[in-house]
Amino acid sequence: MDGATFVILALTMISASLTIIFYISWRSFGRRLHALAWSVTFGVATVQWAGNILNRVPDFFPNFTTYWMIVSGLSYTAALMGLTGYLLRAGRHVPLRWMAIAVVVADVITYLSIPPGGHFGITVALSPMVTSFTTGMAAWVLYSAKKRKNAAEWGAIGANTLFCLTQVTMAAIALSNGYERDPEIQRMFGTVMFLTLPTAFTACGLFMVTVLASDLAEKVQAMAVREQNRLKARADKYWEILQDVIGVIPDMVAIDDGTGRTVACNDKFAEILGAKKEDLMGKSILSTISRYGSLFHSVDGKEADAEGNVVAAGLYRALKEGHQLTVRLKDDRTFMVDCASVEAGGNILLARDVTDILAAKTQLDDAITSMPMAFSFFDADGKMIACNRDMERLHEQDRSWIASQSMESLLYDLLSRLKSVNGVPTDMQDGWHEAGVIEALTTGYTSFLGELKDGSWYQISSRKVDGGGFVVIAHDVTQRRQLEMNLERNEAQLRDVLKGQPFPVLILRNSDGCILFASNAAESVLGAGRNELIGSMIGRFMEKGDAAALPLLGSVSGRQGTLREATFQRMNGDSFPALYSGLKMVFQGNDATVMSFIDVEDKAQLEAELKAQREALFQSEKLNALGTLLAGVAHELNNPLTVVVANAHVLSMSSDDPALAERVQKITDAADRCSRIVRTFLSMARKGQGEKRPFKIDDCIRSARDICSFGYKTDKVDMDISIAPDVPEMIGDADQFSQVFINLFLNAQHALASQDGAKKVRLECIFDAATKEIQVDVLDNGPGIPENTQGRIFDPFFTTKDVGSGTGLGLFLVRGSVRSHGGTIDLMPPTPENALYRGAHFRLRLPLGTDVGEVQKVKATGKPKGVSSVLIVDDEPEILTSLSDILELDGHKVRAVSSGGKALEILKSQTFDVIISDLRMPGLSGQELFEALSQEHPELVRSIAFMTGDSLSAEAQQFLESCARPVVNKPFSPADIRALIYGIEKEQADT
Template identity: 35%
Template sequence: MTETLHFHPAPDAGVGELSQVLQATLPLLSQLLEAVPARVVVLDVEERFVWANHEFFKFTGLHPKQVLGQPIGRIVGDNAYASYGGVRARLASGQTVAWEGWTELAGAGRRYMREHLVPVDVQGGVPQATVVMSLDLTELKRRDAELSAKVAELEATQALKASIFDNAMAALVSTDETGHVVEFNPAAAAMFGLTREQALGRSVAEVMIPPRLRPMHDAGMARVTAGGEQRVMGRRVEMPALRADGSEFPVEMVLWRTGVGSQTFYTASLFDLSERAAAQGEIERQREALRQSEKLTAMGSLLAGVAHELNNPLSIVMGRASLLAEKMSGSPLASDAQRIHEAAERCGRIVRTFLNMARSRPANRSEVALNELATAAIDMLAYVLRSHGIAVTLDLLPGLPPVKADADQIGQIVLNLIVNAQQALGARDQGRRLVVSTGLAPMTDGDRRRVPRVWMRVRDNGPGIAPELRERIFEPFFTTKSEGVGTGLGLAVSRSIARDHGGELTIQDDGSGACFCLQLPVSGEREASETEPVPLAETDEVSARLLVVDDEPEIAELIGEMLAGAGYEVMTAESGAVALAMLEEARFDAIVSDLHMPELDGAGLWREVKRRHPQLARRMLFVTGDTLSPTARQFLDEARCDRLNKPFSKAELLARVTALLTA
């Protein structure tokens, strides 16, 4: 399906920057936008078309070259364009505008439209872009009018045949002027649960009106008999009615009066609304569920896009603050630069985890006893473990030093590991065992760690994890559980929490079953080895020569300065095409490239490098903020290349490059 999807950027150079932003954000949504039966377009700050899906071109019959880069008024016509005056004012205030109604479109005539307009990046009361989603409901409105006409015709036909009581589909009840039943057709007998013989001669109030409403009915009949106002005569009235078994149900009633000689008769035509009321209630419930689903879907897409867009500026802030702190070492301002770096790093952690976790309060780090968390988790799950026949062993090291951590987050890891073990042991018929142990990691003379580390292992004797899946189980949304049992987020979130505390979550080869090991520094902070530059890779004569490829000059310059400061010889290229040209002119030991770039992106660059310089294709590191994209994950799996997620620190970059050069 992806082979039929196209991104149509406007040829105008003035929207180049917006097109780059769209190219970076739309990959996650392009398949959906091309598949929906709605027209979706994107307008730039000057209200020119910069993107449109296939449904738009199908509706207009225009070619992308006739549309992209053109002002909206030229495409939709002056009349339709003028009607957007009020919409523009609301968009300028940052509101999402939804409207529907008739409009006159150039080339399409009078159409009934439903539209949602979403402003993007409002600056100074001017949206830098506007996303417009349109549905053409013209045919639906016409069919609705035709249906209304047919209903009216049916009602007229039913009124014409009202005298044919026995064949009427409606319940027809006629009374004399005293309110006693004189006619009771078969439909009425079925509706009220009475035979015609049982109803004739009885008061209509006794036959069909609930006791609580009978005084009101008697007063109305007395008023009409005395020549007073006829409030319900000839009008459709919804009211509760009474069945013979005493139960109430909703009916729609039309009452009219007929004079026969000197006598007056009243006839009520009644329709049972029970099914309609139930159906309406179900429709309302489904409509509300759909609204909530659409809201969550839109919010998830918006948050994913926001996270992706924040990664680039956060990378620049973090990197520049780190470099500034190094340059100003010994200066009083160095601490300010470090504080900026720490704040940006914190933002990066939030961006990485907000889609995976929902917290009821801010994280609060304090001294946490790992033994107590393990004991509390076992106590909490004691019934579940016992009911599943799992023998639990706690092997906790006495006197284990506390860890400075957020108790809820670390407790979430412990609970997740134990629940995973319990679910895995369900595949074993008997002899189910779970061992939770803690200890203190040994420190050697050459160990660069400055603080001791504690560990906790959760070991089960279940089926274990296949070797080829041991790293994939930490990927978001990947799960080995059956459908409906797991989301594939537990281990990914747990590892993220562990790393945020300066620790790690790994799976160890235990021979049988699965064994997960959580390691945490007592301080709860990242250790010196994670913040100090990693030793450079040794080469035969000169330092390694690296090529940095990124279409954003600030990112390329930042990466170049970080690598050059560590002793590498660095050259930069602003696009994949320029990088290929440079590879023909000079030798490089490794390539650090952005994954998403216009024209020739990172994937295309890798394929060209693999064709021209196969050895170098094995030493490519991709920098990306597109951590949620299935396309990015699929390519990285195919290429077997390492990746560095934005935002990143200098230490992370140097560590990945060193590993790349020494592999």
């Protein structure tokens, strides 16, 4: 082996050894001072050996002295650093600064102590040898306090001793042969040093590895023990904390170790079983529950057994599947039990007493169910949590369907059932369903009044609650809404009534006298518009201001008060005295007073008007009584007058002597006139509206003329009547129009009574084909109606006549009759065409009431077609004879009987085309005869007709309306009888 190869091999071994030692020490002990000291030691030794190797290179060092000084200094440093590492590892204090100073001083002394002579070799040999030996032994003694050393330690001591002996031997050889003078000795010395030093240091390295490995094992074991103790202490601490936590939990808690043994539980768990916690530790939870099975009533609704098998089975399933149990004890306590497995192994059981919660929930459910309104509650996600039966009925669905829907869809379903929202029909609000849902979900609140399609009303509200979620309430306000609508209608009617009052009316709020309502008359009297009155204080319209309003409001009571005096003030500031009366009421939700007042500035005129109205009312009552008396007299005249009229017509029809015929015609005309007068009296006395049927207006005019003719002749009033020939019949109540023209004729007579000169009254009647109306003008040449009273002539009890001369009801009734037939009556101004009649001019326009062609159906005046068999029933023999003569002259076959019973007997064996029966007869009356025919001979019902003079009887009128059979009033003419028979024949022919 040459020198270069040896050098490379030696350096490789040294470097590997030092690297391993450094790595082990650094990983084992971390960054500690003794490991750092050892690292520096081996680093310095490496540099020293590098110097030894470089010394083998010729001329690398300038001289041997320089080389040896460097190597010796590094030897001192390595030895001292190694010693420092041992001392630090042993836990001893090391004065590093003083040791560094000692190394420097030792190097300086060594260098200065080398003489130039032959003793240089001894100095060179002894200095590093003694230093190395001393360092190794000191380190061994200081570090190892053991009396017995291991093989590695003895190996290190032996290597160090060998090194020292080698150094002594080499020093002796050098001394005996002259080291400095013999180059061969010098090379041999270097070779021995080169070989022995690595051996010594390698032995020291093995020693250090052994020591470090032993120390590392102890270190690891100590660390493991410390970690185990630390973990155990931590586990004990955590277990204590867990025990404390379990102890303070208000619920019942039990934990097992996975094998079924109970490792922890709290006092609540033991208390529910009636045991001590210590008795339950180490035992299986399932076996514990089973042992106390007699305490349990049911598990998830399933009845428990005394052995606890049902409870144990339920807990076992809960532990395996991780679901919740509802356990009820026999003392009626209820627990919600949760079971779960933990990752570390084992199971945990948690039981919570929910008895109070369930009771509260039951009470809440009962409260929600008994709420007088539809109620539902939704969580923040829109899921239904609770609702009552009223909400189910509102949706027309059960609870399960409602629970399956979102709040948005339920709101939409509810809104889609509405017919109107806040009074506006839903079919007039496009997209309002979506708008209502969006408003409820975005703003958190919506409220509206909705009408369902079945007519019920609900106040529907949706509100967002603080904790999230929504409450939807639908309150049935149908009854309240109906009351409100009735109130609104009543208030509207009240306004209309009060507005139309001729006297001023105000409604005042009691609290401050604010005007809430003013009638048209009040606006006119106070000279203010509605906007100026409404909202103003009553004191604004009183002479003394607001102070005057207080006694005004306080002077009324809950009953109609007496008239009181006050001074009012118009808008322009003018004052006027007034009489007022008030009545307390509630108006628009306010305590109010309705007050009417009268301007009494012309008190005498007012009193005179009141007196005149009272007299007019009294006169009206007298005339009404007189009319009733006259009607009764007229009714009693009916039967004898019927005989006169009928016989007069029979004589007229049967006489061929012209002279006799003329006299008979006069009798006939007089009889017809008497008949019209009697009918007019009866119609005036008849109550209620008569039957509307076709009639000729000229008949009514002539009847009224006949009634008034005596008065006209007495007052020398000329009456001119002009009726166009083309005036058709109209549909209506002929009796009412007879009264209309009587009133108009009498008014004209009274207006002309005190007038000097010519007194004229004219009536013109024409037919307006364009409008299909009959126009009647009644004019006179009297003084006319004053302009200031023309607007009131149609008001009730208003009259311009003297006291006792008029009732003030004539024109009022005239207008009512005309309007009831769809017509109009107006007071017309004077025109040049009527220069001779500058007084009052009344114009009536009357619609025909139906198609003109239908109205112009003419009564049959000739003989009916064919010959009919007629049965006459009447208890008056004269009437039977007269009627029989009329019918026989027309060619009919007539049989007359005097009672309804006889007629019924005849009808059993014989039939007639026409049956004419009186309505009122002794024995079997006409009504009873009709009822008997309806049952026994219903085919003859269409043949019967009635005649009556009892037109005032309400019973008779009711029967005639119900039976719907033709009737002719006494007294009658042959034309009336012909028309009656013609109508029956036509009815029979049509069917």
